[in-house]
Amino acid sequence: MELQAVVMAAGGGSRMMDLTYSTPKPLLPVGNKPLVWYPLNLLERVGFEEVIVITTKEAQKDVQKQLSTETKLKLDIVCLQEDADMGTADALRHIQQKIKTDVLVVSCDLITDVALHEVVDLFRAHDATLSMLMSKAHEFTETVPGQKGKKKTGEQRDFVGVDESGKRLLFMANEADLDEDLVIRKSIMRRHPRMCIKTGLVDAHLYCLKKSVIDFLAENKSISSIRGELIPCLVRKQFSKCSNQQRSKEEPDEKLKKKDTNSENHFSSADDDLLELTSNWSCWNDHHGDMCGAYHGSKLRCYVHIMEEGMCYRVNTLAAYIEANCLATKLLEESAIHPSAVISEQSVVGADSIIGANCQIAGKTSVKRSTIGGSTTIKEKAKITNSIIMNGVTIEEGCNIQGSVICSHATIGRGADIKYCLVGNMLRVEAEAERTNEVIVGNDQLMEI
Amino acid sequence: VELSKEEKQRLRKEKKQQKRSKKDDKGQPESEKDKKNKKPMSPSVAQVTTQVQPAETQKGNWMPPVNEAPASTDRPTKSKAELRAERRARQEADRANKQVKKGESTTQPSAGKTKAPPSELQPVVKRLPEHIQADDPAGVKKLVKKLEEQQILVRQDYGYKVSLFSHLHQYSRKAPLTQQMSIPSTVIHPSIVRLGLQYSQGIVAGSNARSIALLHAFKQVIRDYSTPPNEELSRDLVNKLEPYISFLNQCRPLSASMGNAIKYIKKEISNIPSQCKEEEAITKLQTCIESYIMKINLAAKAISKFAIEKISIDDVILVYGCSSLVNHILYDAFKKKRKFRVVVVDSQPRLEGREALRRLVKMGINCTYVLISAISYILPEVSKVFLGAHALLANGYVMSRVGTSQIALVAKAYNVPVLVCCETYKFCERVQTDSFVSNELDDPDELIVTRNGKTHLEDWQSLRMLGLLNLVYDVTPPDFVDLVITELGMIPCTSVPVVLRVKNVDQ
Numbered sequence: 001m002e003l004q005a006v007v008m009a010a011g012g013g014s015r016m017m018d019l020t021y022s023t024p025k026p027l028l029p030v031g032n033k034p035l036v037w038y039p040l041n042l043l044e045r046v047g048f049e050e051v052i053v054i055t056t057k058e059a060q061k062d063v064q065k066q067l068s069t070e071t072k073l074k075l076d077i078v079c080l081q082e083d084a085d086m087g088t089a090d091a092l093r094h095i096q097q098k099i100k101t102d103v104l105v106v107s108c109d110l111i112t113d114v115a116l117h118e119v120v121d122l123f124r125a126h127d128a129t130l131s132m133l134m135s136k137a138h139e140f141t142e143t144v145p146g147q148k149g150k151k152k153t154g155e156q157r158d159f160v161g162v163d164e165s166g167k168r169l170l171f172m173a174n175e176a177d178l179d180e181d182l183v184i185r186k187s188i189m190r191r192h193p194r195m196c197i198k199t200g201l202v203d204a205h206l207y208c209l210k211k212s213v214i215d216f217l218a219e220n221k222s223i224s225s226i227r228g229e230l231i232p233c234l235v236r237k238q239f240s241k242c243s244n245q246q247r248s249k250e251e252p253d254e255k256l257k258k259k260d261t262n263s264e265n266h267f268s269s270a271d272d273d274l275l276e277l278t279s280n281w282s283c284w285n286d287h288h289g290d291m292c293g294a295y296h297g298s299k300l301r302c303y304v305h306i307m308e309e310g311m312c313y314r315v316n317t318l319a320a321y322i323e324a325n326c327l328a329t330k331l332l333e334e335s336a337i338h339p340s341a342v343i344s345e346q347s348v349v350g351a352d353s354i355i356g357a358n359c360q361i362a363g364k365t366s367v368k369r370s371t372i373g374g375s376t377t378i379k380e381k382a383k384i385t386n387s388i389i390m391n392g393v394t395i396e397e398g399c400n401i402q403g404s405v406i407c408s409h410a411t412i413g414r415g416a417d418i419k420y421c422l423v424g425n426m427l428r429v430e431a432e433a434e435r436t437n438e439v440i441v442g443n444d445q446l447m448e449i
Numbered sequence: 450v451e452l453s454k455e456e457k458q459r460l461r462k463e464k465k466q467q468k469r470s471k472k473d474d475k476g477q478p479e480s481e482k483d484k485k486n487k488k489p490m491s492p493s494v495a496q497v498t499t500q501v502q503p504a505e506t507q508k509g510n511w512m513p514p515v516n517e518a519p520a521s522t523d524r525p526t527k528s529k530a531e532l533r534a535e536r537r538a539r540q541e542a543d544r545a546n547k548q549v550k551k552g553e554s555t556t557q558p559s560a561g562k563t564k565a566p567p568s569e570l571q572p573v574v575k576r577l578p579e580h581i582q583a584d585d586p587a588g589v590k591k592l593v594k595k596l597e598e599q600q601i602l603v604r605q606d607y608g609y610k611v612s613l614f615s616h617l618h619q620y621s622r623k624a625p626l627t628q629q630m631s632i633p634s635t636v637i638h639p640s641i642v643r644l645g646l647q648y649s650q651g652i653v654a655g656s657n658a659r660s661i662a663l664l665h666a667f668k669q670v671i672r673d674y675s676t677p678p679n680e681e682l683s684r685d686l687v688n689k690l691e692p693y694i695s696f697l698n699q700c701r702p703l704s705a706s707m708g709n710a711i712k713y714i715k716k717e718i719s720n721i722p723s724q725c726k727e728e729e730a731i732t733k734l735q736t737c738i739e740s741y742i743m744k745i746n747l748a749a750k751a752i753s754k755f756a757i758e759k760i761s762i763d764d765v766i767l768v769y770g771c772s773s774l775v776n777h778i779l780y781d782a783f784k785k786k787r788k789f790r791v792v793v794v795d796s797q798p799r800l801e802g803r804e805a806l807r808r809l810v811k812m813g814i815n816c817t818y819v820l821i822s823a824i825s826y827i828l829p830e831v832s833k834v835f836l837g838a839h840a841l842l843a844n845g846y847v848m849s850r851v852g853t854s855q856i857a858l859v860a861k862a863y864n865v866p867v868l869v870c871c872e873t874y875k876f877c878e879r880v881q882t883d884s885f886v887s888n889e890l891d892d893p894d895e896l897i898v899t900r901n902g903k904t905h906l907e908d909w910q911s912l913r914m915l916g917l918l919n920l921v922y923d924v925t926p927p928d929f930v931d932l933v934i935t936e937l938g939m940i941p942c943t944s945v946p947v948v949l950r951v952k953n954v955d956q
Contacts, residue, residue, distance in 0.1 A: 003633040
């Protein structure tokens with residue numbers, strides 16, 4: 001077995017509470033499929049047969065139910081206690097017993113069409129400890145309901161340093177962790193005099209990790225988040241003095257080099273001797289210009305694959321959620337309109353809309369560039385543009401809904417005019433209401449302190 | 450009842466006789482495969498022969514393959530009779546093999562050198578089969594089918610190939626075979642996938658390094674192997690290794706040293722008695738592989754011992770590219786306090802000489818670095834030339850990195866002795882007199898250079914009349930080589946077939 005896949009579906013969706021207060025994040029519908037379906041579909045397409053899904057106790061039943069029909073993968077669903085407040089690294093430590101080989105960790109909110117072999121090939125060819133995926137950030141063009149004023153660039157930037165080839169990851173820091181200056185160690189500059197620092201990248205939260213990293217996590221219980229702590233730690237460790245093995249001689253007939261006796265021998269593997277022998281005989285070097293051998297003799301190597309084109313979204317904000325819904329049609333192979341939906345002839349359903357199962361769309365309605373969830377009823381003369389309607393919604397006659405998100409089981413009263421709003425779960429918008437740019441949620445959701 | 454080796458050989462010879470007598474009755478050879486591979490176009494021999502002269506042999510009713518005419522013009526070096534004789538010998542061997550393996554569902558990789566089970570000990574040194582010509586459509590189709598049976602994907606050729614070399618494959622580094630394979634790989638063992646990637650990206654390069662890495666990967670494969678029920682380890686393991694070898698061949702064509710290593714392993718596997726327990730057999734195989742690697746290391750030591758005798762005080766030694774063996778010799782000589790200096794000659798696009806230079810300077814050896822265009826300027830200063838080899842062919846030609854024959858030629862013109870260092874496990878029964886017939890084409894995009902932000906050759910594919918050729922190997926005639934240093938001693942180039950014969954008799 002080469003790789004085991006783990007999908008992290010226990011996140012709370014803290015940046016889009018309006019959507020996730022009632023629906024767990026992995027089950028948010030995107031293009032009428034639960035959000036967690038997309039990473040699972042990616043894994044299924046490349047050839048995985050089994051996946052470990054880590055989720056919360058409450059979401060577990062629904063996840064199991066929804067996914068059993070959608071995917072042929074064999075899912076091993078692991079539950080975490082909701083109140084344990086476990087980070088992603090804690091979750092990995094929790095399932096340490098199940099991990100027998102190298103691990104591919106994916107976040108449940110990743111929607112991408114990346115050629116996964118690019119990431120995994122870096123992992124394999126260079127015998128890397130970590131290999132991850134990043135993508136050029138795209139601007140979100142859709143208007144987000146409830147957003148007042150310009151979009152704040154409040155998201156803390158990531159500084160990512162890569163070497164000349166653009167593959168080796170040299171430096172990673174988040175703006176939040178830095179005080180005023182960006183500090184780069186001399187050891188990095190000595191080995192890689194040319195480093196390119198990029199800021200406009202989105203971390204896809206897709207990581208290939210060696211098994212030794214999981215063992216390392218088991219010993220270092222203080223690391224709780226993969227992205228926040230483990231990855232920067234590994235990237236720094238590449239250049240730290242102790243995990244280095246400078247080979248004093250490079251003679252091919254010395255099979256046994258002096259063994260690494262310090263504590264960082266986590267990252268050395270069993271077949272090191274023969275691998276070193278091979279690299280001594282081989283005439284390849286990953287860099288030129290200094291007197292060091294391949295990889296400067298370091299055992300810990302981190303690589304990154306940066307996607308230039310193609311789709312890569314992390315659905316962790318409302319804006320991303322809306323954007324993803326618009327693009328979902330491109331990713332889905334099935335037809336946009338579910339066969340069980342009942343659509344009357346006089347209605348106009350645009351080609352880029354997705355209609356879910358068992359929908360009832362009455363006559364003289366117009367649905368353009370929208371996603372309609374399952375079991376939704378849309379009465380006559382309704383006009384729905386650029387919106388996301390989740391499951392079980394009832395839209396009465398004559399409504400005009402534009403650029404909005406209507407959550408599950410909500411009802412929009414007759415003749416309502418909703419523009420760029422978010423209507424929360426199970427809410428009812430009264431008839432003839434006119435709302436623009438508002439977030440309409442229930443009282444129990446407001447003011448969560 | 451376990452048949453001994455001699456009995457098995459006898460049986461095989463008998464079957465061969467039977468087949469020969471049967472052959473005259475039937476016009477067309479029976480299709481060895483039980484599959485419906487009834488293509489009347491191509492001769493239904495397992496190995497598609499690349500010579501396409503129609504058979505004026507006993508097999509009278511064959512239809513000549515379609516591409517007879519163009520192919521024969523590509524091969525001016527072999528005469529008709531020679532090719533016919535070759536083909537006949539090979540077909541007989543094949544038919545014998547087929548009889549032996551009748552009950553099994555083995556498929557043999559058509560493009561590899563390892564077609565015959567190693568237990569097939571022929572008294573005569575067998576020629577290795579030629580590769581499938583890349584522009585032979587029937588052959589390619591057959592290859593694709595075979596690879597499909599082994600569940601290996603075929604790598605697509607990339608870019609325009611110069612017509613003289615269109616019979617070779619040309620792959621792009623940016624299109625690895627793993628693109629279409631499943632992750633995690635189930636058909637191919639993960640260490641083999643890693644090895645294939647390292648080959649195709651050039652991370653493991655150099656004849657010795659590739660062989661050692663291959664043996665290392667096979668060790669892991671054997672370690673993870675478990676015999677399925679009702680199967681014999683000796684046969685099943687060989688079958689399991691076949692798709693891996695085809696996969697590696699698709700990633701990068703196998704080298705002669707790798708071919709010999711594979712032959713050795715297969716022989717060892719087939720020689721495992723069937724009553725041997727699985728764990729025992731696996732440990733035995735692991736030790737065999739380790740001993741082979743040890744042999745390679747010891748050969749290097751022996752060669753450096755011989756070579757040091759040839760290095761005198763104040764010698765100026767010229768080396769080309771990065772040969773692991775030559776570097777080893779120079780380290781040893783330096784450690785023994787010989788005083789010499791080295792001229793490292795390098796060439797595009799690989800610029801391997803930089804790595805050799807780094808290693809030598811790190812040891813403390815005095816080095817000069819030039820590009821190959823400067824050899825006629827530097828040679829008057831040079832006292833000896835040490836060259837490494839990828840393989841030594843049976844007619845005494847040396848197959849090595851492209852540029853080696855240049856250096857040997859110019860050295861000859863300047864009367865500088867040329868010494869080739871090569872272990873005997875790289876000796877190959879192939880015969881070649883030019884660099885066209887069998888070579889390797891590397892990624893043509895490697896020749897594209899970006900200077901000052903400008904890449905002039907970026908759209909080379911759109912220019913119909915432009916072809917980029919990135920050759921990897923060339924052959925040096927024995928007239929330019931003064932001495933070959935092997936672990937058996939220092940021999941002239943023409944003694945290579947003697948060594949091969951002696952080795953085969955030993956085995």
